[in-house]
Amino acid sequence: MPNKYAEKKGWKVPKQNYKIKNWLEYNDSLRTRGRIDIWLSDGAIENWHEESQIYDGTGAPKVYTDLAIIVCHEIRQVYRLPLRQTEGFINSLFEVLDVPLTCPDYTTLSKRLAALNIKVPRYTKKDKPDETVAGIAVDATGLKRFSRDEWHQGKHKVTAKRSWRKLHISVDDKHIIHASMLTDRFTSDDSALPNLLEQINVASEQFTGDGAFDKKTVYNSVSEKFSNIDIVIPPSSDAVYSTDNHPQRNRNLQEIKVSYKISETARAISVVSILSLGFGAIGQSA
Numbered sequence: 420m421p422n423k424y425a426e427k428k429g430w431k432v433p434k435q436n437y438k439i440k441n442w443l444e445y446n447d448s449l450r451t452r453g454r455i456d457i458w459l460s461d462g463a464i465e466n467w468h469e470e471s472q473i474y475d476g477t478g479a480p481k482v483y484t485d486l487a488i489i490v491c492h493e494i495r496q497v498y499r500l501p502l503r504q505t506e507g508f509i510n511s512l513f514e515v516l517d518v519p520l521t522c523p524d525y526t527t528l529s530k531r532l533a534a535l536n537i538k539v540p541r542y543t544k545k546d547k548p549d550e551t552v553a554g555i556a557v558d559a560t561g562l563k564r565f566s567r568d569e570w571h572q573g574k575h576k577v578t579a580k581r582s583w584r585k586l587h588i589s590v591d592d593k594h595i596i597h598a599s600m601l602t603d604r605f606t607s608d609d610s611a612l613p614n615l616l617e618q619i620n621v622a623s624e625q626f627t628g629d630g631a632f633d634k635k636t637v638y639n640s641v642s643e644k645f646s647n648i649d650i651v652i653p654p655s656s657d658a659v660y661s662t663d664n665h666p667q668r669n670r671n672l673q674e675i676k677v678s679y680k681i682s683e684t685a686r687a688i689s690v691v692s693i694l695s696l697g698f699g700a701i702g703q704s705a
Contacts, residue, residue, distance in 0.1 A: 457512055463490060467520050483523045488531045491522060502528050554625035555597065557615060557632065559587045559608050562601075587611040589619060597621060609634050616644045625649040633658070638665035 439445055467487045472480035495505040502525035509522035523531070562584045585606055589598040598618035600611050608631040625648065626641045632652050641650055642665070650667045660672050 457494075457516075459490075459516070459518065463487075464518060464520065483527065483531070485531075485535060488523065488528065488535065489537075491528060492532060492537060554592050554627055555589055555619065555623040556591075556627040557587070557589045557608075557612065558629060559585050559611070559631075561604065562586050585611075587615060589615045591621070591623070608632060609637050612637055613640055616640060619644070623648060625651060627651045629653065630655060633668075635663075635665055635668075638668055642667075 463486060466484050469481050469484055472482070474480055491505060491509055494500075494509060495502075498508065500508060505528065506522045506525050513520045513522070563582075583604040585602050585604050587598075587600040587602065587606075587608065588596055590596050597620070598615040600614050600618075602611055608628075612632065623645055626645065628637070628651075630653050633654050637652070638650060641648060650665075650671075652668070652671065654668060654672055654675070658668075658672060660669050664672075
């Protein structure tokens, strides 16, 4: 930022170079980033178990304090572990630290966390998409590559012309992304479809796209990729039934035509009923 004003005034400010001289400390700091250090305070160790157990006839007394339950929950959130894996992980930490403590079992953690009104996330062992999905939807959106503001223009002597990219994605009915592709803004949606279809490794019962995919090549590519798939693409306004069309495109045209006739018939019936009611009211008034 200072170089911008110095250059306008004719000052020659040399570029600042920062040379690393403390290589030993620098390497140690990079190694430290990968360390896993867990420290328990003396207060947490002393207050891990309840000091006195009261038998009031309402059930087994509490063995672990609320602090112990919260500590286990925090460690669980950091490593995204289910309850059973949390129990084994914390017990192994106590063995490494040589601390005479044990982690509450997973049932105790579940009940105590619910009693403390703590929101418990449900983690699974793996997040894997289903092998078969109900439907696949494909669409594209524009992304702004970078923004050249006034400071950027003044320092690098560039214009403020924006640059855009196009992101093509394919998602299923559970919002899991199965395919993605980043192109320039001039790439059409249908030309990027073959690359997306190659990335999809699951079977699907339905393919959904907008009007940009209403082309014969799209219907043929989707039919070759998936067997017995229902292709739902809205045809263009000037589309007509033809033997050259894909069978499913003709089916979509027929369904739209039938639904339009039904809606027009229902509208006409409603108009006739309104008019009959109006004339009936006029006759009664006369």
